[in-house]
Each structure stands twice: as structure tokens, then as C-alpha cells.
Amino acid sequence: MVGVFPCFDVNTTLKRGIPVVLLATHETYWNTANMLKPLFLLLCTHFLSVLSTKHVAATSTSSKTDTLRLDLIHQLSSTNVATPRQLEQLLAAALQRAQQPDLAPVVVVGGGLSGLTSALRLLEAGAPVTLVDKRLFWGGNSAKASSGINGGYTTNQKNLGIDDSADQFYEDTMACSGRTNGSLTERLIRRMSDDSQRAVEWIEQYADVELPDVGQLGGHSNARTHRPRNRLAGAAFISGLERAVLKYRKSGLLTVLKGHRMVKLLPVEQTTGKADDLEPEPDQDSSPSPPTGLWDLHLEVVGGSPVTVRASAVVLATGGYANDKGQDGSSLLKEVTPHLMTLRSTNGEFATGDGIKVARELGAGTIDLDMVQVHPTGFSDAPTGFKEDPNNPNSPLVLAAEILRGVGSVLLNSKGERFVNELQTRKFVVEQMKQTGEKQFVLVLPPASASKVEAHVNIYTGKGLLTPVEGLEGVAQYVRTRLHGQSEHIATTFATTTDGTHPVPRNRPTSLPKTGTYHVGVVQPVLHYTMGGLAVDTEGRVMDTSNVPMPGLYGAGEIMGGVSGIVELWNCGIVGLCCCCCCWGWRKSGCCGWLLWLLWMQ
Numbered sequence: 115m116v117g118v119f120p121c122f123d124v125n126t127t128l129k130r131g132i133p134v135v136l137l138a139t140h141e142t143y144w145n146t147a148n149m150l151k152p153l154f155l156l157l158c159t160h161f162l163s164v165l166s167t168k169h170v171a172a173t174s175t176s177s178k179t180d181t182l183r184l185d186l187i188h189q190l191s192s193t194n195v196a197t198p199r200q201l202e203q204l205l206a207a208a209l210q211r212a213q214q215p216d217l218a219p220v221v222v223v224g225g226g227l228s229g230l231t232s233a234l235r236l237l238e239a240g241a242p243v244t245l246v247d248k249r250l251f252w253g254g255n256s257a258k259a260s261s262g263i264n265g266g267y268t269t270n271q272k273n274l275g276i277d278d279s280a281d282q283f284y285e286d287t288m289a290c291s292g293r294t295n296g297s298l299t300e301r302l303i304r305r306m307s308d309d310s311q312r313a314v315e316w317i318e319q320y321a322d323v324e325l326p327d328v329g330q331l332g333g334h335s336n337a338r339t340h341r342p343r344n345r346l347a348g349a350a351f352i353s354g355l356e357r358a359v360l361k362y363r364k365s366g367l368l369t370v371l372k373g374h375r376m377v378k379l380l381p382v383e384q385t386t387g388k389a390d391d392l393e394p395e396p397d398q399d400s401s402p403s404p405p406t407g408l409w410d411l412h413l414e415v416v417g418g419s420p421v422t423v424r425a426s427a428v429v430l431a432t433g434g435y436a437n438d439k440g441q442d443g444s445s446l447l448k449e450v451t452p453h454l455m456t457l458r459s460t461n462g463e464f465a466t467g468d469g470i471k472v473a474r475e476l477g478a479g480t481i482d483l484d485m486v487q488v489h490p491t492g493f494s495d496a497p498t499g500f501k502e503d504p505n506n507p508n509s510p511l512v513l514a515a516e517i518l519r520g521v522g523s524v525l526l527n528s529k530g531e532r533f534v535n536e537l538q539t540r541k542f543v544v545e546q547m548k549q550t551g552e553k554q555f556v557l558v559l560p561p562a563s564a565s566k567v568e569a570h571v572n573i574y575t576g577k578g579l580l581t582p583v584e585g586l587e588g589v590a591q592y593v594r595t596r597l598h599g600q601s602e603h604i605a606t607t608f609a610t611t612t613d614g615t616h617p618v619p620r621n622r623p624t625s626l627p628k629t630g631t632y633h634v635g636v637v638q639p640v641l642h643y644t645m646g647g648l649a650v651d652t653e654g655r656v657m658d659t660s661n662v663p664m665p666g667l668y669g670a671g672e673i674m675g676g677v678s679g680i681v682e683l684w685n686c687g688i689v690g691l692c693c694c695c696c697c698w699g700w701r702k703s704g705c706c707g708w709l710l711w712l713l714w715m716q
């Protein structure tokens with residue numbers, strides 16, 4: 115049997131051993147005696163689904179939502195019911211109404227940077243959000259991002275006297291993309307570069323992190339990759355946004371589901387709003403109408419039974435598939451780039467393209483799925499303290515961040531030769547690596563550069579990935595030992611690189627003196643980033659194979675295909691996803707439920 119607060123005397127009812135379901139408004143809940151609050155939530159949790167609990171316990175300030183809840187309560191509490199069965203029927207109908215679009219939360223799937231950013235923007239706007247992640251902690255690959263975030267013309271650039279612009283960022287990205295004007299990629303790049311300044315400044319503010327250092331990386335005509343001074347960018351962004359998002363927990367607007375893996379997504383057909391077990395009205399039309407933007411997410415739970423969560427809109431932010439090598443036949447990498455299957459990956463084992471697969475089953479379009487980026491510099495060694503089997507082909511390798519080359523590092527082959535302009539695009543550097551016929555290379559960070567990337571050097575050295583060696587001779591010895599070559603050209607390489615006469619000039623010169631402390635490590639090409647993904651329009655809406663937006667389905671972050679075209683410009687990963695989702699607001703629409711709007715992108 116159920117009871118409705120405040121009409122029932124809760125204590126008396128409970129003493130009689132009768133279960134109670136409490137429905138309450140914001141005010142009612144907070145006016146409940148403190149002692150009763152845990153009981154209130156416990157009972158709600160016990161009797162209602164996760165979603166319903168959210169509605170019941172939610173403390174939204176939206177007047178519409180409160181009115182609706184008051185309406186439910188009024189309906190239940192003012193009805194004369196003769197039997198428990200009648201009350202149950204009424205409650206069932208009320209709960210079904212509570213799951214209608216007006217009240218169901220937006221479910222954000224993925225707790226990486228794009229998921230946290232989307233969630234925060236939605237919460238800020240007052241929308242109830244359920245944030246789902248298959249792992250027990252948030253961060254995804256975003257937590258590993260180490261070089262920084264690109265911005266077109268930020269205050270930090272201005273302060274440093276860097277004369278950049280959104281247009282210049284757009285031109286650089288277009289030049290790498292290989293795409294033409296009017297293509298989806300071109301439209302996405304336009305939006306990304308136009309919004310990049312606000313994205314960088316937004317993340318500074320909301321993740322509470324300063325980005326005073328701005329570096330110039332491959333393919334960019336200007337210094338525009340922003341990074342914190344003493345921390346790695348991704349970890350700083352994630353910890354800051356995590357704090358900001360979790361502040362909403364108390365309000366009841368945020369529900370966190372960790373260890374919940376989305377396995378299926380099903381559109382909900384519109385029904386008449388009656389509970390299934392109620393007697394149908396004679397004139398009731400029970401035939402379902404087409405999907406309305408409501409979704410049911412099927413989630414597998416770590417150590418628990420599967421659950422289904424209803425959503426008024428879904429933001430897919432499950433990241434890319436650069437470690438999707440599964441043997442179960444579902445590997446996207448095997449499907450689209452079988453020739454890359456032997457390469458190791460910098461991505462965590464969770465990067466299996468789940469959102470793409472789930473949406474594709476529903477008829478979502480995809481773009482550039484075979485555009486998988488190989489990064490030239492993954493550290494070949496397993497980091498100190500690494501618990502996994504380093505020979506497991508799915509265990510990730512640590513990235514040697516681009517910024518190392520950005521601040522002056524060079525790459526050497528076993529003869530001690532430089533063979534590429536290290537500031538070229540990743541694709542080009544990898545091609546030149548292949549040309550050497552060798553599989554591993556030595557990354558050499560010159561003495562004067564180490565202080566510019568102190569945080570990186572400390573972390574990599576601490577993990578045993580970079581080794582300090584003394585002078586030219588120390589580097590030569592390292593090359594001989596680790597690459598099993600003679601390093602016979604190393605003296606010439608050092609001299610000509612320093613005086614600028616080396617046949618392969620760098621975009622920006624670097625100096626390799628004979629003495630001083632160098633930091634060296636062995637690197638190899640690795641799978642790193644997937645440029646392909648779901649076809650998502652400039653407003654973040656997932657499109658079907660006919661380019662028609664699918665109601666209530668959104669994509670954010672690396673899951674979005676097409677933003678890069680065929681070559682990703684260095685470090686557009688984060689700004690791409692920030693632009694495409696830190697700008698999300700939402701608005702409500704009577705028939706479609708929560709509708710996400712990319713406000714900055716209008």
C-alpha cells in the first residue's frame with residue numbers, strides 16, 4: 115500500500131508496517147524534519163525507479179516543474195479512494211505522468227570532459243541531469259590530455275602579445291582537414307574556431323584553472339595551445355569540473371550513476387499517459403505514436419542487476435574508439451582500419467566507441483569512421499608501478515605530449531639522425547617515421563626546454579619514461595643502448611640543428627648544445643584519437659543516415675565525427691568538445707521534452 119505525504123500520518127502508517135511512498139515538492143521536502151529526510155529518500159528509492167525518485171526528491175526551482183508536482187500531489191491527496199488498489203492505480207498513473215518529458219532528466223552518458231561540461235551547462239540552466247559512466251570514476255581520456263586546449267584569440271594570448279584570431283585558427287584547421295567549403299566539416303570547424311575563445315575562458319572559470327602558458331604546436335600558424343603552469347591540462351580540467359558538477363548533488367538536480375554501462379538505447383513511443391494496468395477508457399486510442407524524443411537507456415551495473423533509465427534527452431559523450439580491439443566481433447577498429455590493429459593505443463580500455471555503436475543501431479549516421487589518428491610519440495616503456503601486463507596489446511601506452519616537441523624536442527633514429535620537422539602534423543611525422551623502416555625512436559628534450567614543461571618532465575621522469583642524461587655523449591649512449599644502433603651521425607645532427615643548417619629545418623629552431631642535462635625516452639607511433647564518429651550537426655544533434663536530426667539525441671566530444679576532417683590539428687580534441695558542449699543550454703518544449711540548444715552556436 116502507498117501513502118501520500120503530507121496527507122498521511124507517516125509515522126502511524128509506518129508503525130503499522132505499511133510501506134509509504136512520499137511525494138513532495140521542494141518546500142515540503144526541505145520542511146520535512148531532518149530526522150525524516152533520510153527515511154524519505156530511502157523510501158523513495160525503495161519504491162520508485164531511479165527516475166521517479168529523482169522527480170519525487172528533486173528540488174528544481176523551475177516553477178513549471180513544481181506546479182506539475184503540486185498537481186500530482188493535489189490529485190492524489192484530494193481524491194477519495196475507497197481501496198488500496200484504487201490508490202495504487204492512481205499512484206501508478208501519477209508516476210507514469212512523472213516520467214513524461216516535462217519531468218524526465220537529461221541523461222548524459224560519459225563522464226569525460228564533454229560529459230561533465232554538458233552536465234554542468236544543463237545543471238546551470240536548471241535542468242535535471244543523470245550522469246552515467248561505465249567506470250567507477252570520471253575522467254575518461256580527457257583526464258590524460260596533457261598538452262592543452264586551443265583558443266583563437268583569448269585574453270591570455272592578448273596578454274602575451276600573440277596576434278591570433280578565430281579566422282586564423284579556422285584557416286589552419288581547414289588546411290589540415292582536406293575538406294571544402296560548405297561541407298559538414300567546414301561548418302563544424304567554423305563553429306569550433308569562432309567559439310574557441312569563449313570555450314577556453316569558460317573552462318578557466320568553471321574548472322577554476324589558470325592557463326597562462328600558450329604554446330605553438332604542429333600545423334598551427336600561431337601559439338594558441340593553452341595550458342596550466344604546474345599541472346597537466348586534462349587532469350586540472352576534470353578535477354575542477356567534477357567539483358563544479360558535484361555541487362548540484364545537494365539540490366537534487368543531479369543524479370550520479372557510476373559503474374553503469376549503457377548497452378542499449380530505445381526510443382519511447384508516445385502513449386496515452388495511462389498506467390498499463392488501468393482499465394482503458396472506452397474511447398482511448400492505445401496505438402503508439404512515433405518516438406517523441408523520450409529515451410529508455412538500458413544500463414549494465416557493475417556488481418548489480420541491470421537498470422533502465424528514462425530520459426527526456428540523451429547526450430552521448432562516450433568518447434572515441436582508439437582502443438576498441440575487442441575480440442567479440444564488435445571492434446570498430448577492426449571494421450574500419452584493420453591495418454592499424456597491431457598498434458598500441460594511448461587510450462584507456464574504455465575507449466570502445468560504445469555510443470557510436472548504440473546510436474548506429476538506431477539509424478544514426480556516421481562520418482569518417484576510418485579516420486583514426488596515429489600519434490608519433492607514445493612512450494614504448496611501461497610506466498613505473500604499472501600494474502597491468504605491459505605486453506597486453508590493449509593496455510594503454512603513455513603519451514609523450516606534443517608540447518615536448520613544441521618546446522624544442524627532436525626525434526632521432528638509431529643512427530642519431532633527425533629525419534623530420536618535428537612540428538609538422540602528426541600524420542606527416544608518422545609517415546616519415548615509417549620511411550625510416552625503424553619501429554622505435556628516441557625523443558630528446560634539450561636542457562633549455564625542460565624548464566618550460568616542468569610538470570611534464572617531473573611526471574615522466576617519476577614514471578621512468580624520461581631519463582636524464584648528460585650532454586651529447588649521454589644521448590648518444592642512450593640511443594645506442596635502446597635503439598641498438600651506432601648513433602654515428604649524432605654529433606652532426608646536434609651541430610647542424612643548433613646552427614640552423616640541418617637539411618630538415620624545424621618550424622621553430624631549437625638548440626642542442628654539447629653539454630647540459632637532456633631528458634630522453636623511447637617512443638613509437640600509437641593509436642591516439644578518432645576523428646570519425648557520429649554525424650552531428652552544428653547544434654550538437656545526432657543526425658540519421660539521411661542527415662535528419664534524431665529527436666532528443668545529442669552528441670558531444672570525441673564521439674562527434676567530422677570536426678577534424680582527415681588530419682586533426684594538434685590539440686583540437688579538447689577545444690572541439692568544449693566548443694561543442696560547454697555552450698549547451700537547454701529549453702523545454704511541450705512535446706519533445708528537454709531540448710538542448712547550443713546557445714553559443716546559434
Ligand SMILES: Cc1cc2nc3c(=O)[nH]c(=O)nc-3n(C[C@H](O)[C@H](O)[C@H](O)COP(=O)(O)OP(=O)(O)OC[C@H]3O[C@@H](n4cnc5c(N)ncnc54)[C@H](O)[C@@H]3O)c2cc1C
Pocket residue numbers: 223224225226227228229246247248249251252253254255256257258259260261262263264347348374375376377431432433434460461462464465466468469512513642643670671672673684685686687688689691
Ligand atoms: C593521452 C592523451 C592525451 C591527449 N592530449 C590532448 C591535448 O593535450 N589536447 C587536446 O585537445 N586533446 C587531447 N587528447 C584528446 C582528448 O583528450 C579527447 O579527444 C577528449 O578528452 C575526449 O573527451 P570525451 O569527453 O569525448 O571522451 P572521454 O574523456 O574519453 O570520456 C568518455 C567517457 O565515457 C565513458 N563511457 C564510454 N562508454 C560508455 C558506456 N557504454 N556507458 C557509460 N559510460 C561510457 C568512459 O568511461 C569515459 O569516462 C588527448 C588524448 C589522449 C588519450
